Amino acid sequence: ETGVTQTPRHLVMGMTNKKSLKCEQHLGHNAMYWYKQSAKKPLELMFVYNFKEQTENNSVPSRFSPECPNSSHLFLHLHTLQPEDSALYLCASSQTTGDSPLHFGNGTRLTVT
């Protein structure tokens, strides 16, 4: 496989559920990101990891918990979400933070019921 792969593609969960989103990149990049895109809204940066260390938490509620076990894998653990958290969650990677272009996965479309 090449590029950035996200699973699952679609997820429907209740407000009391716990689920995780997974992202894997095969590009040899050192930085990974989580973005949120709500309907007809711009991309919102959530978290940044550089060499497995979290370098940015963009005031994200604690019901979203990221995990980066190594430079190739990134998870987003979800618990007690709200309906307004329904959105497209996009993972991206780049060679480094700051000046490298981002490569996005195809996203997980999340619906919270």
Added chain:
Amino acid sequence: RKEVEQDPGPFNVPEGATVAFNCTYSNSASQSFFWYRQDCRKEPKLLMSVYSSGNEDGRFTAQLNRASQYISLLIRDSKLSDSATYLCVVTSSDAGKSTFGDGTTLTVKP
């Protein structure tokens, strides 16, 4: 003021038209600039990087004006398949991240 601002659009143009998008940024320490394309309900995809000397890729031309802090994207001979949202992206080492514009929607009609 937003860090990255784009023409709000939407742009509706006929096939074969030439269309230009502008994007301004506020952080003078910005160092890398990109245009991305996002199709409906899909992920953004890198269209092209923007270099100080300007660069061209087929029908697409990108320009950077550091003094005025804006970048532009010119699309010549528009195709139906060019219909998408175009995102301006600015990165800076001091912020250590990329900042996306809100996007400009282009619809090319037959």
